[in-house]
Amino acid sequence: DDVVDHSDEEMWVREPLRDRRLVVKTARPFNAEIPPKLQIQHLDTPNELFYVRQHMPVPELDPATHRVKVSVGGHDPRTFSLQQLDQFPRVTLRAALMCAGNRRSEMNKVKPVKGLDWAGGAISNATWTGVRLRDVLLQCGVDPTDTKGKHVILQGADIDATGVNFSTSIPLATALSEERTVLLVTHMNGAPLPPDHGAPLRAVVPGAPAVRSVKWLESITVSELESPSHWHQKDYRAFNPSKTWETADFSTAPPVYSLPVTSAICDPGEGEQVKVKNGHVEVKGYAYSGGGAKIMRVDISADRGATWVEAQHLISDDAPPNTHYGWTLWTARVPVGKGQSEMELWAKATDSNFNTQPEKFDDIWNIRGILSNAYHKIKIKLQH
Amino acid sequence: DDVVDHSDEEMWVREPLRDRRLVVKTARPFNAEIPPKLQIQHLDTPNELFYVRQHMPVPELDPATHRVKVSVGGHDPRTFSLQQLDQFPRVTLRAALMCAGNRRSEMNKVKPVKGLDWAGGAISNATWTGVRLRDVLLQCGVDPTDTKGKHVILQGADIDATGVNFSTSIPLATALSEERTVLLVTHMNGAPLPPDHGAPLRAVVPGAPAVRSVKWLESITVSELESPSHWHQKDYRAFNPSKTWETADFSTAPPVYSLPVTSAICDPGEGEQVKVKNGHVEVKGYAYSGGGAKIMRVDISADRGATWVEAQHLISDDAPPNTHYGWTLWTARVPVGKGQSEMELWAKATDSNFNTQPEKFDDIWNIRGILSNAYHKIKIKLQH
Ligand SMILES: [Mo]
Ligand SMILES: [Mo]
Numbered sequence: 036d037d038v039v040d041h042s043d044e045e046m047w048v049r050e051p052l053r054d055r056r057l058v059v060k061t062a063r064p065f066n067a068e069i070p071p072k073l074q075i076q077h078l079d080t081p082n083e084l085f086y087v088r089q090h091m092p093v094p095e096l097d098p099a100t101h102r103v104k105v106s107v108g109g110h111d112p113r114t115f116s117l118q119q120l121d122q123f124p125r126v127t128l129r130a131a132l133m134c135a136g137n138r139r140s141e142m143n144k145v146k147p148v149k150g151l152d153w154a155g156g157a158i159s160n161a162t163w164t165g166v167r168l169r170d171v172l173l174q175c176g177v178d179p180t181d182t183k184g185k186h187v188i189l190q191g192a193d194i195d196a197t198g199v200n201f202s203t204s205i206p207l208a209t210a211l212s213e214e215r216t217v218l219l220v221t222h223m224n225g226a227p228l229p230p231d232h233g234a235p236l237r238a239v240v241p242g243a244p245a246v247r248s249v250k251w252l253e254s255i256t257v258s259e260l261e262s263p264s265h266w267h268q269k270d271y272r273a274f275n276p277s278k279t280w281e282t283a284d285f286s287t288a289p290p291v292y293s294l295p296v297t298s299a300i301c302d303p304g305e306g307e308q309v310k311v312k313n314g315h316v317e318v319k320g321y322a323y324s325g326g327g328a329k330i331m332r333v334d335i336s337a338d339r340g341a342t343w344v345e346a347q348h349l350i351s352d353d354a355p356p357n358t359h360y361g362w363t364l365w366t367a368r369v370p371v372g373k374g375q376s377e378m379e380l381w382a383k384a385t386d387s388n389f390n391t392q393p394e395k396f397d398d399i400w401n402i403r404g405i406l407s408n409a410y411h412k413i414k415i416k417l418q419h
Numbered sequence: 420d421d422v423v424d425h426s427d428e429e430m431w432v433r434e435p436l437r438d439r440r441l442v443v444k445t446a447r448p449f450n451a452e453i454p455p456k457l458q459i460q461h462l463d464t465p466n467e468l469f470y471v472r473q474h475m476p477v478p479e480l481d482p483a484t485h486r487v488k489v490s491v492g493g494h495d496p497r498t499f500s501l502q503q504l505d506q507f508p509r510v511t512l513r514a515a516l517m518c519a520g521n522r523r524s525e526m527n528k529v530k531p532v533k534g535l536d537w538a539g540g541a542i543s544n545a546t547w548t549g550v551r552l553r554d555v556l557l558q559c560g561v562d563p564t565d566t567k568g569k570h571v572i573l574q575g576a577d578i579d580a581t582g583v584n585f586s587t588s589i590p591l592a593t594a595l596s597e598e599r600t601v602l603l604v605t606h607m608n609g610a611p612l613p614p615d616h617g618a619p620l621r622a623v624v625p626g627a628p629a630v631r632s633v634k635w636l637e638s639i640t641v642s643e644l645e646s647p648s649h650w651h652q653k654d655y656r657a658f659n660p661s662k663t664w665e666t667a668d669f670s671t672a673p674p675v676y677s678l679p680v681t682s683a684i685c686d687p688g689e690g691e692q693v694k695v696k697n698g699h700v701e702v703k704g705y706a707y708s709g710g711g712a713k714i715m716r717v718d719i720s721a722d723r724g725a726t727w728v729e730a731q732h733l734i735s736d737d738a739p740p741n742t743h744y745g746w747t748l749w750t751a752r753v754p755v756g757k758g759q760s761e762m763e764l765w766a767k768a769t770d771s772n773f774n775t776q777p778e779k780f781d782d783i784w785n786i787r788g789i790l791s792n793a794y795h796k797i798k799i800k801l802q803h
Contacts, residue, residue, distance in 0.1 A: 183737075208739050214598050215741075273773060275718045275727040289715050292740065293772040326741065326772040328710070331673050334659045340782050343659040353567075355592050356676065357599075357710065383782065388677040388710040389657060389790045390774035391783060398724050398767065399775060406773045 039064055039091055040196035046092045051230040054083040060151050064089035065231070068156025071301035075319045075364050078350055079129070079224050080159035087231045088134050088157065090201055090266065094192040094251045098227070098235035103219070106256040110176035117221060117235055123166035123174075128216055128241060129352050130360035131323050133158035135244035135271055135291055138299065138411070139404040142396045148404030149280075155299035155411065158323060160362045163239045165220030168255070169211050177257055182208040188256040189238050189249035203271075204262035205240055205247050205292060214327065214358050216241060219252065241360035242326045243292050244405075246271055261290065276400040283402055294325030296392055297408035298333055298365075298384035308416045309378075315368040316417065318346075322363045322384035329359035329387040335367045336381040340394070344369050356387030375417055382411045423448055423475055424580035430476045435614040438467040444535050448473035449615070452540025455685035459703045459748050462734055463513070463608050464543035471615045472518050472541065474585055474650065478576040478635045482611070482619035487603070490640040494560035501605060501619055507550035507558075512600050512625060513736050514744035515707050517542035519628035519655055519675055522683065522795070523788040526780045532788025533664075539683035539795065542707060544746045547623045549604030552639070553595050561641055566592040572640040573622050573633035587655075588646035589624055589631050589676060598711070598742050600625060603636065625744035626710045627676050628789075630655055645674065660784040667786055678709030680776055681792035682717055682749075682768035692800045699752040700801065702730075706747045706768035713743035713771040719751045720765040724778070728753050740771030759801055766795045 040046060047063055057067035067087045069080060098117055106112040134157035136150045143152055151157075168187070173179065185207035193201045210217050218239045221228060228234040233250030240247040246266065261267055272288040300320040303309045309316050322330040333346040346367035354360065369380065383392045393399055396409045424430060431447055441451035451471045453464060482501055490496040518541035520534050527536055535541075552571070557563065569591035577585045594601050602623045605612060612618040617634025624631040630650065645651055656672040684704040687693045693700050706714040717730040730751035738744065753764065767776045777783055780793045 183739075206739065209741075212598065212741070214596065273716070273769070275716065275729055277726045277728070289771075291773060295772055295774040324772070326710075326712070328772065332657070332659065336782075342661045343782075344661070345659055355567075355590065357593075357596070385657070387673075388679055388708070388712065388772075388774070389675060390679040390772070391777055393775055394778055394782060398727075398778060 075301045085159040091193040104254045123170045127164045130241035131160040131362040132245040135405040138407040142407040145396045163220040164222035165218040168217040188262045190254040192251035202262045202264040203267040296324035296386040298322035299411045305413045324386035329356040330363035332385040333365045459685045469543040475577040488638045507554045511548045514625035515544040515746040516629040519789040522791040526791040529780045547604040548606035549602040552601040572646045574638040576635035586646045586648040587651040680708035680770040682706035683795045689797045708770035713740040714747035716769040717749040
């Protein structure tokens with residue numbers, strides 16, 4: 036668990052104001068979901084509704100004086116102000132960010148897991164504007180032909196109660212990939228980054244768990260080793276369902292740098308009464324797949340998998356498969372039987388690698404409750 | 420179905436000699452699997468044991484006179500002999516090729532599908548040596564900044580009974596991707612391509628269904644449209660389980676350009692008697708995922724998913740995730756209960772996007788029986 040001193044009121048008095056519509060999971064540190072019905076209102080989530088996942092208090096940084104230090108072995112470290120970063124070509128990219136623990140609450144019902152009990156609201160979508168980490172690293176002397184086994188450690192200005200800064204790392208090959216487009220961003224949906232989203236500078240690693248998109252970025256270090264931080268070493272690693280806290284070996288398990296295909300029904304919500312129109316109910320939600328995969332199809336079953344209806348409307352941007360980092364919003368029309376009073380809905384998405392979601396959480400269960408991407412299943416009541 | 424004239428004996432007299440160990444599914448055209456126990460003997464499958472999937476008779480081409488024609492809009496078509504292709508940098512890449520219909524026989528048991536009844540032997544692994552399609556296309560004048568909606572049509576010298584050449588296409592963005600490394604190859608595991616594998620020149624599209632890796636390659640055309648061939652338009656497209664031959668619309672379904680994570684147990688085989696050693700049985704197989712994803716873990720259950728044992732030995736090459744195109748061979752030691760006489764084994768793989776296989780075939784069933792990647796399940800007998 037994160038080491039946060041909740042007793043020191045002084046640490047928390049400068050927290051930003053938050054939109055009252057966010058669903059707060061923990062107040063200190065601030066962790067909050069976007070409500071499902073607001074998720075599907077916009078392809079790009081308004082900044083004030085973007086889900087928030089903090090490990091520590093939000094640091095206050097001055098854009099005018101903020102610097103990011105870039106250290107590449109064999110070269111003098113360099114520092115860049117925001118203005119100095121502007122020398123590099125500016126890029127805008129649409130990418131969803133999703134917590135590796137999104138939809139953990141559903142896995143938690145199978146057998147308790149450790150972590151924030153997120154429903155499906157730990158994902159939002161935005162356009163991000165900034166410069167390529169690749170361009171910065173190349174100017175700082177990185178050898179793009181020597182990436183094997185190397186990493187880029189990204190450190191934020193957020194500090195835990197023991198004085199340790201948040202940090203994690205990504206493979207150098209990912210940082211330098213022209214197709215991945217890892218960014219150092221200053222703007223979110225065209226506006227300067229809000230404090231909750233890393234003002235004035237954060238990394239965006241598209242297609243990766245959001246934890247790798249380090250906020251309040253203050254240092255970038257090319258290294259032979261992954262980040263030594265406990266967030267990197269002791270979390271965001273995957274195990275099979277039989278591994279326990281006693282038998283799981285974090286030192287040999289690979290870090291999670293991408294996310295599997297997932298989907299969720301956002302409207303109607305669990306248990307809701309839904310009006311039947313022309314013999315159908317309308318069902319809406321999101322779907323997403325990591326690593327640049329694009330959502331190709333969303334299928335809905337109202338009879339526990341016996342038959343499937345394909346969602347007719349898929350809204351996403353036109354980035355091609357392999358470099359498609361945004362989420363997809365979908366709408367399906369599901370037929371209703373005469374006089375049917377209840378319905379169980381299952382949602383499953385298929386991505387451009389034709390991977391699909393597993394049917395149930397049992398076989399992907401893991402101690403930390405991450406990668407919780409089985410079918411989303413809800414029950415509703417029908418009103419004729 | 421392929422249009423092949425079986426009555427014209429003359430068409431078939433020049434077919435190559437084949438290794439007697441291959442498991443023949445159809446003799447004309449020749450389609451044959453590698454037996455499971457031979458799959459796991461070598462990381463790189465010996466050429467004579469590489470599975471064979473033909474649509475038509477094997478064309479006889481002379482390497483000395485063979486030419487490939489490259490047509491790029493707005494430029495005069497160019498032709499290249501094999502010697503002229505040697506001007507480009509030579510690249511060797513390890514990649515598995517897998518038929519989109521591999522493991523169809525297991526889906527076929529749920530409900531009949533149309534297609535060759537492949538078991539798990541329609542996948543093999545090799546190193547491929549040739550030149551980058553990217554380099555050839557750039558020399559022929561392709562604009563790498565103008566890929567949107569464009570395709571590269573790859574045509575082979577194999578001809579059906581109506582006189583139509585085999586052809587399919589891939590997105591131009593894939594053809595030009597530096598990370599995908601689409602190749603025009605002349606050598607397989609260091610030896611000249613055998614006739615069954617496209618001598619003297621074939622495409623290799625790593626991470627894609629093998630159908631895109633066109634053999635006996637004779638023309639390459641950059642186009643605003645996908646290949647018009649029936650192999651491209653009427654096959655290798657995916658539908659949900661409720662689509663029938665009457666309701667499936669091939670014109671709106673996306674072509675399959677990548678493959679989902681899969682695995683198979685190769686040793687022991689279904690129904691075999693296995694000797695228990697030190698309270699365990701040894702289980703071996705392969706795992707693979709398309710689109711450059713790397714296999715991160717293989718888990719085996721001997722109790723229908725209640726518990727999972729992680730395979731300890733994963734053998735593959737050291738290409739990083741996202742550009743990992745080879746298969747992975749694995750070995751697991753599965754504990755056996757005292758006096759246990761039978762065992763049901765389930766295998767599931769997890770890739771570097773942390774996608775996993777679906778548990779059963781029902782919900783991925785499709786009319787053509789492709790993308791058949793649910794858990795592999797076998798029953799064995801135990802000998803103490
Ligand atoms: Mo997260
Ligand atoms: Mo195939």
